[in-house]
Amino acid sequence: MVLDYTSSFHYVLALLPELVLSAWGMGVLLVGVSREQEGGGGQELGWLALAGLAIAAVANGWLYSGVTEEGATAMIAVDRFRLFANWVFIIGAALSIVISLPYVARQRLQAGEYYSLILFAAVGMMFMASARDLMVIFLGLELMSIGVYALAGFNRRDRRSAEAGLKYFLLGAFASAFLLFGIALIYGAAGSSNIHAIAVAVQDGTIATALMGPGVALLAIGFAFKVSAVPFHMWTPDVYEGAPTPVTAFMAASVKTAAFVAFLRVFLVGLDGLYAQWWSILWWIAAITMVAGNVVALVQSSVKRMLAYSSIAHGGYLLVALVAANDTAAAGLLFYLLVYTVMTVGVFGVVIAVGNQTEENSRIEDYAGFGWRQPVLGVLMTVFLLSLAGFPGTAGFIAKYHLLLGAAQSSLWVLSVILVLTTVVSYWYYLRVAWYMWMKEAPETAGAGGRITTPFATRVVLVVSVAVILLAGVFPGAALDLAAGSIDGLRDLVAGSGVAAGP
Amino acid sequence: MTEIVFVLFAVVAVGGAIGVVVGRSPVASLLSMIATLASVAGIYVLFEAHFLAAIQVLVYAGAIMVLFLFVIMLLNLGHDYRADVKYGLWYLLSLVVVGLTAGALLQGFMGTGATGVRGDGAAAAAAIDAVVAEKGVVGAIADPLFTDYVVAFELTGLLLLVAIVAAVVLAKPRT
Numbered sequence: 153m154v155l156d157y158t159s160s161f162h163y164v165l166a167l168l169p170e171l172v173l174s175a176w177g178m179g180v181l182l183v184g185v186s187r188e189q190e191g192g193g194g195q196e197l198g199w200l201a202l203a204g205l206a207i208a209a210v211a212n213g214w215l216y217s218g219v220t221e222e223g224a225t226a227m228i229a230v231d232r233f234r235l236f237a238n239w240v241f242i243i244g245a246a247l248s249i250v251i252s253l254p255y256v257a258r259q260r261l262q263a264g265e266y267y268s269l270i271l272f273a274a275v276g277m278m279f280m281a282s283a284r285d286l287m288v289i290f291l292g293l294e295l296m297s298i299g300v301y302a303l304a305g306f307n308r309r310d311r312r313s314a315e316a317g318l319k320y321f322l323l324g325a326f327a328s329a330f331l332l333f334g335i336a337l338i339y340g341a342a343g344s345s346n347i348h349a350i351a352v353a354v355q356d357g358t359i360a361t362a363l364m365g366p367g368v369a370l371l372a373i374g375f376a377f378k379v380s381a382v383p384f385h386m387w388t389p390d391v392y393e394g395a396p397t398p399v400t401a402f403m404a405a406s407v408k409t410a411a412f413v414a415f416l417r418v419f420l421v422g423l424d425g426l427y428a429q430w431w432s433i434l435w436w437i438a439a440i441t442m443v444a445g446n447v448v449a450l451v452q453s454s455v456k457r458m459l460a461y462s463s464i465a466h467g468g469y470l471l472v473a474l475v476a477a478n479d480t481a482a483a484g485l486l487f488y489l490l491v492y493t494v495m496t497v498g499v500f501g502v503v504i505a506v507g508n509q510t511e512e513n514s515r516i517e518d519y520a521g522f523g524w525r526q527p528v529l530g531v532l533m534t535v536f537l538l539s540l541a542g543f544p545g546t547a548g549f550i551a552k553y554h555l556l557l558g559a560a561q562s563s564l565w566v567l568s569v570i571l572v573l574t575t576v577v578s579y580w581y582y583l584r585v586a587w588y589m590w591m592k593e594a595p596e597t598a599g600a601g602g603r604i605t606t607p608f609a610t611r612v613v614l615v616v617s618v619a620v621i622l623l624a625g626v627f628p629g630a631a632l633d634l635a636a637g638s639i640d641g642l643r644d645l646v647a648g649s650g651v652a653a654g655p
Numbered sequence: 656m657t658e659i660v661f662v663l664f665a666v667v668a669v670g671g672a673i674g675v676v677v678g679r680s681p682v683a684s685l686l687s688m689i690a691t692l693a694s695v696a697g698i699y700v701l702f703e704a705h706f707l708a709a710i711q712v713l714v715y716a717g718a719i720m721v722l723f724l725f726v727i728m729l730l731n732l733g734h735d736y737r738a739d740v741k742y743g744l745w746y747l748l749s750l751v752v753v754g755l756t757a758g759a760l761l762q763g764f765m766g767t768g769a770t771g772v773r774g775d776g777a778a779a780a781a782a783i784d785a786v787v788a789e790k791g792v793v794g795a796i797a798d799p800l801f802t803d804y805v806v807a808f809e810l811t812g813l814l815l816l817v818a819i820v821a822a823v824v825l826a827k828p829r830t
Binding site: 178262279285 | 759
């Protein structure tokens with residue numbers, strides 16, 4: 153089916169997953185306020201939200217199975233790049249909701265608002281992936297961010313959660329201003345906010361270069377903040393540590409994914425012709441991010457904080473793919489984001505289990521002897537950590553390998569060496585947790601009280617995640633082909649088309 | 656003449672924006688903000704975007720600012736506070752960053768001799784006049800808003816809904 157927007161129904165079809173999810177989010181909100189306050193912890197609302205994600209996934213699959221658009225210049229892109237990213241968002245949101253179920257019940261959070269904000273944030277991410285217009289990217293980013301600000305400060309009884317929410321909100325608003333200023337300057341320079349039209353203007357040389365340079369720089373700063381690259385990462389450890397742990401998982405996995413997807417489309421499609429101007433900035437940001445993220449992670453004593461720095465480091469690896477700016481690297485980035493989402497949410501799922509659905513037990517000493525007490529969770533955690541480190545045999549290794557392939561294709565030797573060396577460094581802090589879990593005796597005094605209870609659903613999901621990671625580590629072919637197919641044609645410009653009409 | 660008026664409005668707008676940040680009492684900040692918003696409305700008039708200018712004054716400088724003032728008075732924030740901008744090193748650092756950014760922009764304009772205006776300004780103005788003559792001042796904005804940019808428009812609505820939900824969640828009394 154070809155969407156040509158002659159009938160307004162085509163607008164609905166082009167945005168089907170987003171519309172389904174927005175409507176479902178409002179539905180969850182309504183059900184949430186209409187049920188009794190003292191009800192059973194809101195687990196059924198979580199399942200309702202999961203059902204909405206499943207329907208959105210079906211809609212996304214229908215679009216993937218051969219719906220195309222005419223012209224490929226409209227404000228909303230109907231291409232496989234967007235749809236692949238949508239899969240990743242749906243998976244990330246669904247996994248986050250599953251690990252939230254017992255946490256939200258135990259902490260007595262307001263379930264209706266909690267789950268609907270996750271759905272709305274996912275809608276924002278989908279718009280960031282689908283936007284072929286800087287304005288829609290900004291709106292999607294704000295939709296996602298506002299939802300996540302509230303989620304970070306969601307636990308009203310926890311001071312650290314409030315601090316995380318406020319800190320994230322203030323700094324996020326500041327970064328949004330950079331992004332918006334950059335968009336305004338680029339609009340002035342190129343005469344359009346349409347990414348395709350900007351690419352054409354850059355190619356034809358009809359841009360005002362005086363405005364373009366600062367505009368690109370401000371845009372890069374805005375995105376670098378959202379992916380928490382190093383000079384702009386100050387908020388990350390505090391926010392990740394203070395936010396409720398399932399929200400941290402959602403932030404680390406999906407928010408970062410969404411920012412990278414939009415980053416890729418703007419810089420590799422819209423500003424591709426200016427590569428000579430922006431690559432050195434991103435080169436330095438990538439290098440500093442990898443080094444600083446990994447080195448600072450070495451000395452963390454809180455596991456949540458360590459994982460925050462590890463997610464900064466992963467952002468650095470992913471930036472290498474943007475600097476490489478070729479199709480191999482772009483496909484590698486998509487595959488990496490998929491794997492990264494699964495393993496990040498998985499590792500936080502175990503962190504929640506260790507904390508027994510609270511914010512306690514997050515120091516590394518609390519993991520002493522955990523592997524022997526809870527063998528299943530211990531093995532799962534070990535696999536997640538190995539995959540995050542990029543150990544051969546796990547999906548994390550394959551993902552890193554393909555980033556390196558992309559970097560090698562663009563002859564980024566120094567960055568490749570930094571990537572490999574910092575990966576080696578990262579083994580230390582990932583394996584330290586595993587070492588505590590299996591080699592250390594649990595102290596007699598601590599942890600004597602509770603056997604940790606993890607609900608059946610969470611266990612099933614974690615086991616499935618690990619199975620996916622191991623399977624993709626040994627037979628990555630199918631997922632890699634899917635990622636490579638999603639990049640196909642993304643960066644082609646439609647000849648002779650200027651500012652586009654349409655949605 | 657237009658340039659002089661523009662510079663006047665621009666100086667007031669930027670000065671007001673600085674005033675919002677450095678103002679010692681919330682009310683002073685608020686009044687600076689009104690000055691900024693009113694000057695921006697003036698700049699819209701220079702662009703011949705009369706409808707936008709009117710809306711800017713009515714909605715922002717009028718309704719929203721009154722709402723801000725209500726909140727400040729209800730919360731009894733009208734006292735003087737210690738300035739929370741840390742002077743010293745950070746102050747110097749921020750000045751350096753602002754100076755460098757402004758310098759880069761200036762160098763861009765001076766170095767290339769470009770005004771930053773892309774294409775033929777007169778032709779663009781004529782095109783806008785034609786659209787306004789055809790559809791009216793409001794129609795020139797409303798038409799694209801509900802056709803080409805309808806997705807962005809509806810998305811803004813969703814954004815406001817989420818902002819309200821987020822605000823209610825965070826402002827509810829603790830239970």
